[in-house]
Amino acid sequence: MNAKDFRRIALRMEGAEEGSHMGAVDFRVGGRIFATLAHEKEGYGNLMLTPEQQAAFVAELPEVFLPVHGGWGKNGATHVRLAIVTEDVLEGALRTAWKLRIEKSSKTGKKVSMKKGGLRKARTRQKPMMDCLP
Numbered sequence: 001m002n003a004k005d006f007r008r009i010a011l012r013m014e015g016a017e018e019g020s021h022m023g024a025v026d027f028r029v030g031g032r033i034f035a036t037l038a039h040e041k042e043g044y045g046n047l048m049l050t051p052e053q054q055a056a057f058v059a060e061l062p063e064v065f066l067p068v069h070g071g072w073g074k075n076g077a078t079h080v081r082l083a084i085v086t087e088d089v090l091e092g093a094l095r096t097a098w099k100l101r102i103e104k105s106s107k108t109g110k111k112v113s114m115k116k117g118g119l120r121k122a123r124t125r126q127k128p129m130m131d132c133l134p
Contacts, residue, residue: 001082001090003037008024009091010035013098027066030105034097044079047097054078
C-alpha cells in the first residue's frame, strides 16, 4: 500500500472528504478528522482511534501499527506502516477510525452530512474491530 491507496480507501468511506490541516492531507467526516497523511514522507498513514482501539491494533499487528509519538499517540493517534499493511487490514482500520468520528458526532448532536444519499445510520454491518485483522 502507499499514500495513493490510503487516500482511495479513506475517500470510499461514506461522507468522507479530503482536506488539510497545518499543510498535511487529512480525511474528515462531519468536519472531524479520522485519518491523515501527515507522516506520508516517513511511510505512514495516521488513524485517529481511541487509546483502547490503538492498543488492540498494536497488540495484534505491532509490525504494522504503532502509536504516534507524544500526546497525540497517548490519545489514540496511530501510525500505520503503508509499505506492509494489506488492503483489507487498512480498510478495516480506516473504517474503525471513520466510525469513531461518526459516533462522536452523533453523541454531540452534530449532524453528519453524508455525500451520497443524506444522513444515514453509520454502517452497522461493520465487522468487529478485531475481525479486520488477520
